[in-house]
Amino acid sequence: MSTVNLIAIRDGESNGGFYSPAKEKAAIRGPFQHRFYIFRRLRHITKLKLFLLVLSALCGVVFVLSRFSFTFGWNLHSSSSSFAPSRGGYTVLINTWKRNYLLKQSVAHYASCHGTDAIHVVWSENDPPSNSLKEYINNIVIAKSKTAHKPKLKFDVNEKDNLNNRFKPIEDLRTDAIFSVDDDVIVPCGALDFAFTVWQTAPSAMVGFVPRMHLLDEKKDTHASYKYGGWWSVWWMGTYSMVLSKAAFFHRKYLDLYTYQMPASIRDYVTNERNCEDIAMSLLVANATAAPPIWVKGKIYEIGSSGISSLKDHSSKRHKCLNDFVALYGALPLVSANVKAVDSRNEWFW
Template sequence: MRGGLAMNRRPLFKFRQAGIPTLRSVKIKILLCGCVALTLLAISNRNCGSSPSLLGWTGDVPSIDRYSSPRGRYAIVMNTWKRYDLLKKSISHYASCPRLDSIHIVWSEPDPPSVSLQRFLNHVVGLNSRVGPRIELIVDINKKDSLNNRFKDIKDLKADAVFSIDDDVIFPCSSVEFAFTVWQSAPDTMVGYVPRMHWVNEKEGKDKYIYGGWWSVWWTGTYSMVLSKAAFFHKKYLKLYTDEMPASIKEYITRNRNCEDIAMSFLVANATGAPPIWVKGKIFEIGSTGISSLGGHSETRTECVNKFAAEFGRMPLVSTSLKAIDSRNVWFW
């Protein structure tokens, strides 16, 4: 009898042994299928710019706002100086961006642009206007050479948003479109790609400040300015800069050929009491040199910060650690 039981149990034990690896393999296959499905879903959301993202806000806006209203499009104000090849590359690139309304080139050279240069720029803008809304190209010729010219009030500007950009930096249109959408959510503040900061110079007192460059932002994770070499702001600040910026500050900028971007940051912060917004974006610098490469640049900028704070009667800049990131272009955010 016992022998019979032993013989009956042996096949059952073998069946259980065989069933364990079978069950494990089924579980592994289910997990693998789930991982593959989630991966495909994530890739689908990353590649579909117009569909909602499962991970967060995609930056999409209602279609009624996209082209029809003043806030649905933006104007580029580009500062340039005797770098015609860079100007051609920049205009050729930005003219293809979908929600661009107009391009205003700030020209402060003693000689007007050549006929061949104007013909080229009109040609590339005209080509892109064939496949979308007409883009207006205007060369604003200034008699006086001053960095203040880039913030001169523009009459009859249709778009509310101004994208201030230098001729030697290029951002992908998708990145510009995202920054523009961020600006639409906070149209009174500055939204840009190049953050800078200030902090109190404790050695000299609470009313003395130090200008901090990119490495200061990277180290501390905070900023209080976004530079106008690549930033969105409302067109009303052009008029405010032209009419209300203290003459002493504008004269200082003209004389030293520096710090007009800091002055605009002061102006907007003073008007809003709020910090700017830093947008993450890949920058392509197509120029070789600039004033930031000159010796004593940080010291000059520190002098500007203290000069402007004294003229405003206070420090209007507000520090923040906020950064806007397009969730469609990152795996984790």
């Protein structure tokens, strides 16, 4: 018996190498069994592809719902997870102008954000706000607030219409953080609270949602000319050097610096041109810190239909503002950056 086994092994060697049980099983299965095996493998691969396709579709549905959740009033993510009362919260500074219907929507939204400690409305119309309007908006704050500590509401009334009014110092502030926003801009509470945590890591910087940039137009000898770059310039170049105060955090100290220490010629310029107060604030902060602002990635909603940016020759006026301000400073204080803060909890990949 042992001799037969040895011969069988040697025959295997002579017919193609060392003996292999796997080879023997494959030979027994034959070509039909091999084709069946391939078919079965393909079936498993097809099932995997189908599973991945369904998973991708579900992810797409969740992504779309998350993008449109604000519009429909849904809340797929907690808006308070990044805020703790011990951090002090922030003051929402809303600049408004003859758009009470927008002001009511804006106040109602920001009163619902957990991090809002106070809401200040910058009022610069000829007539002061009526008692009925103030009472109505105060009731909105009480009704919409989701915390036991209700945000403090105050109208900062100015006698003259002036864009510099939005950066006047505020008495009795309880927070260092100021969130400056236009009455027609809505930032979801989750994104707002995340931006606040980003600002806390760099409280001297401007931290905002609307990036802009400067571009070197031409340079002759020691004289340089710059262009103001909008969103598409930021997107194309992948860099920015400003975040606009229409939706940005900054420290309360910059209200004093803007009003009392920034060159009066710049404030006069803003008064006369009725434009560019946001560029002036960006230059002020950059000059004080010698550092770039921080852009926070987040969806914002513009609920108004018109504003200064919709006026004719808006871009050319911004170019002129930038260069005139640089001339007043004697140098360009803006610092460029190419990074942005992203809340990884709301991203698929990071």
